[in-house]
Amino acid sequence: MVRLVGDGVENPANAEALVAAAAMFGVAYGFRDERGLLAGVSKVGTEALLATPIVAVDNADGAESVYRRGSLHSAASIVVGNERKGIRPDLLRAAARTVCIPMPGRGVNTLNVATAAAVALYYLGGASGRRTVRGPRPESQRPGVLLAGPRDHVEAGSSLRSAAAFGWTSVGLDDRDKVWFGTPRPVRAEGRAAARSHRNPLRVVPGGGVQGYTRVIVCTEDADGPPVHRTDLTGAGTLLVVPDGDFDAPAGAQFARVGAAGAAGRYRFLTGIVLAEAARQLGPRPEGSAGRPPRRGLSYRSELGLDAAGDLVEPWELLEY
Structure with a gap:
């Protein structure tokens, strides 16, 4: 049976969310963690994990897009990593396949670890269909x-x-x-x-x-x-x-x-x-069209409206203050 594995997940709330992601897709779950992140959850030893086909979900060099179709072994371990450091090197080296979720954003370029797991499970489970948009824009x-x-x-x-x-x-x-x-x-x-x-x-x-x-x-x-x-x-x-x-x-x-x-x-x-x-x-942004850089400084979610009863002030009047 396919299994979702968290490698070095630190946040207990993220660990609970990973359990929920596994339940959503009807797969087993486990954690390769020696610190007792969650009491009573399934722990996966390194030796047992390395004995299964590993699909690493990580932005490592050479990772393929998760959108590309590929057969998934019925006993595969889909591994997501630590919130800051990702999957540990020994599992990355042992992975039969490493996939990434393309991130076209200009600021934040990673997902919450449990969200990434859910997206990966969705596509690795065989979701495919609509073609990407064609055209220059x-x-x-x-x-x-x-x-x-x-x-x-x-x-x-x-x-x-x-x-x-x-x-x-x-x-x-x-x-x-x-x-x-x-x-x-x-x-x-x-x-x-x-x-x-x-x-x-x-x-x-x-x-x-x-x-x-x-x-x-x-x-x-x-x-x-x-x-x-x-x-x-x-x-x-x-x-x-x-x-x-x-x-x-x-x-x-x-x-x-x-x-x-x-x-x-x-x-x-x-x-x-x-x-x-x-x-x-x-689809991906065309080469050379990264768009404007993110705005720096303050941003606002509302704007002032003009009171119909107020007076309009000319620029020259402001200069007198």
């Missing part, structure tokens, strides 16, 4: 994204981190449960840490509207529709909506399913898979 076909009603601040933060890593510069957020805007300081700090906000040039736009879009695709784990990898997710005027629970879809909306039918996953997994598939369909 794939960025013109990048869809809008709306995160609708995330119920947990860390899940929302991880989802925003994924959006930046996959190349989005702006994302809408319907924050009906108040997990992102106007939250207490400790909650805000945890959410921003999950989003890697210190390296993240993403603009988060409050609101939940779908106005201005000609095509809306609602992506959920229980959608009555084709899987996302067989749905065209790109195109100017397209909005991808990933709800965390109930969502009032507008008339004419399309639906696409994330993961296997009936498989339940964390919100960060759903958004990660949808964004990965949209980025795969867009």
